[in-house]
Amino acid sequence: MSIKKLSEQALAKWVDKMIAEQSQEVFGIQAKGDRFSFEKLEQAKDLRLDYDVSLQPPKKFFQPPIETLLTFQVKGGYDSVTDDTKFILLGVHPYDMIALNQMTTIFQQDFYDDHYMTRRKNATIIACDVQTPSEHVFAATMGKAVVHEGYDILLTKTNGGYVAEAATEKGKSLLAKATDAQDVTDQDLAARQRTWEDNKNRLNKHELKSHYSYIGRLLEKPGVYEHPVFEEKAKTCFSCGSCTQVCPTCYCFSVSEDVNWDLKSGQRQRSWDGCMLDGFTEVAGGHEFRKKRSDRFRHRIYRKGKYVPGKIGEEVACVGCGRCVGACLPDIANPVNIYNQLIEDFGIA
Ligand code: SF4
Ligand code: SF4
Known part of the structure; x- marks a missing residue:
């Protein structure tokens, strides 16, 4: 373990040095109007570690919206395409780091996904504890307000700078x-601990009426699957897929093969897909096993609370970033509201 204190100036100098070295691309959280986004960083002063939430989660660096998996020759033969660019990602919030940790489990679980895993191994992630809670964040109620694994370095703002703790050799x-880093003092570490404790309470704009570990058991109760809340909420759903697009734990994709104009070669690509979109479950013969909007709506709620947690051995697969709440025009996407309705009707035990 290596732990240091960086003043604001020392941090800026360090980041500018990373950029100047050009051995790896550096991406960092930056302002885009009054919102924030992870983009290529040209200078340290553009970095906004005080951001509330990014428009898109950092999953786009590991599972791009569209990517080529392989190129092929129509008459036979193919070449796998793997992006092995090394990069630094600066400013990942704890809930997004936990989402990435979950995705990494998924992408190497049943089938080792070389495309995702190569990017993950080539990334150096500098996480940063939340300084400004976003309008809809509820990471605390999901137990995801602080993170202790997955990152290479964790930054925590304390009085007069940042505590920086390195967790890996990278x-x-x-x-x-x-080079301008200083040794941390006991006061710095105590201040960091206070930030963690504060964030466990204040990242809570929506609150579950039970502990998050109960959600999986709740969804298994007889009658929950048929509860009218799914039909009721889905009445105003546009099936736009915004809630899944912005979600750091949604990873579904579709794969297509396109032949080039020369009719001799082509490529296989995968692109983001989402269970809220009509057609997501369409199979050969035109059959669609979640044709009803309410079935798709319920499926997303079960994915976050039961299906994905069961698959990866975690208690919940919603990290409480709140992005879906802000992205949903009819304001029906908030999982906490659904779980609370179910808790009210089915009890806590
Ligand atoms: S379901 Fe909503 S709040 Fe939960 S992780 Fe996904 S986008 Fe964030
Ligand atoms: S729940 Fe909201 S964001 Fe999600 S598909 Fe329906 S309308 Fe779109």
Whole structure:
């Protein structure tokens, strides 16, 4: 473990050094109008570690919206395409880090996904504890307000700078380049602990009426699957897919093969898809097994609370980023509202 204190100036100098070295691309959280986005960082002063939430989660760096998996020759033969660019990602919030940890489990679980895993291994992730809670964040109620694994370095704002803790060899060698770093004091560590405790309480704009570990059991109760709340909420759903697009734990994709104009070669691509979209479950013969909007609506709620947690051995697959709440025009996407309705009707035990 390597842990240092960086003043604001020392942090800026360190980041500018990373960019100047050009050995890896550096992406960082930056302002886009009054919103925030992870983009290529040209200078440290553009970095906004005080951001509330990014428009898109950092999953786009690991599972791009569209990517080529392989190129092929129509008469036979193919070449796998793997993006092995090394990069640094700066400013990932704890809930997004936990979402990435979950995705990494998924992408190497049943089938080792070389495309995702190569990107994940080539990334150096500098996480940062939340300084400004977003309008809809509820990471605290989901137990995801702080993170202790997955990142290479964790930054935590304290009085007069940042505590920077390196958790991996990659992180240690990167942090060693912060030449103006100072030793941390007991006061710095105590301040960091206070930030963690505060965030466990204040990242709570929506609150579950039970502990999050109960959601899986709740969804298994007889009668929950048939509860009218799914039909009721889905009445105003546009099937636009915004809630799944912005979700850091949604990873569904579709795969297509396109032949080039020369009719001799082509490529296989995969692109983001989402269970809220009509047609997502369409199979050969035109059959669609979640044709009804309410079935799709319920499926997403079960994915977050039961199906994905069961698959990866976690208690919940919603990290409480709140993005779906802000992205949904009819305001029906908030999982907490659905779970609370079910808790009210089916009880806590
Ligand atoms: S379901 Fe909504 S709040 Fe939960 S992780 Fe996905 S986008 Fe964030
Ligand atoms: S729940 Fe909201 S965001 Fe999601 S598909 Fe329906 S209308 Fe769109």
